[in-house]
Amino acid sequence: MQLISKAKNWAKSLKRDIVALWLAARDPRVPWHAKAVAGAVAAYALSPIDLIPDFIPILGYLDDLLIVPLGIMLAIRLVPAEVMNELRTEATGRIERPSSRVGLIFILAVWLICIIFLALALRKLA
Template identity: 50%
Template sequence: MLKNLKKEIAALYLASKRDDVPWYAKVVILLIVGYALSPIDLIPDFIPVLGYLDDIIILPIGIMFAIRLIPKNIMNECREQSENIFKNGRPKNWIAASIIILIWMIIVTYISINLFSIF
């Protein structure tokens, strides 16, 4: 199953580079692929149960949604091309990681401000 998930992510990445994929699909694809390849999770894995929620539920649902936005013939071509894209390891997406870090910083700052205003 994990190998199939990697293949789908690679196929989505390839689909995002094509001119015949609609722009709105490309936006969704870039968000999903960026999150999947990000070295940092929105919900850290060390948080019990919730930490793996994104890996088990959120990411596959996002992938399925992105796949539905792409014409079937294009997605099939991209799946064929994606066979060997992960041979040299998982590529990193530092832009997505930076966005996730920024989101966490905003959340922590918001919580800190609200906690200190109580006291």
């Protein structure tokens, strides 16, 4: 029972940190390189489409279980601590989850490029 409670708290803090990073990408006090990482991580995490679809065995959940948390940890380290604490407080007040159109466009572009390369490779084989 305690494990479930810890998992729920971790999930809530993860969601809060994603929203805080989304805010950090727009905050003028955050250095440009931290903004770039925070924006990319938040856009990917908030995107409705995964880079690796979940239906692909093992790899489908790799981004959710490994890539996203590692990206969040990196972005949090790059944002100044006092700014991150303030943004976490602000993010806690935001219940609704912002959607990322930039993240959606990025993931769709990656898939489109993959499909084009696959089509070109298959065309050369034929």
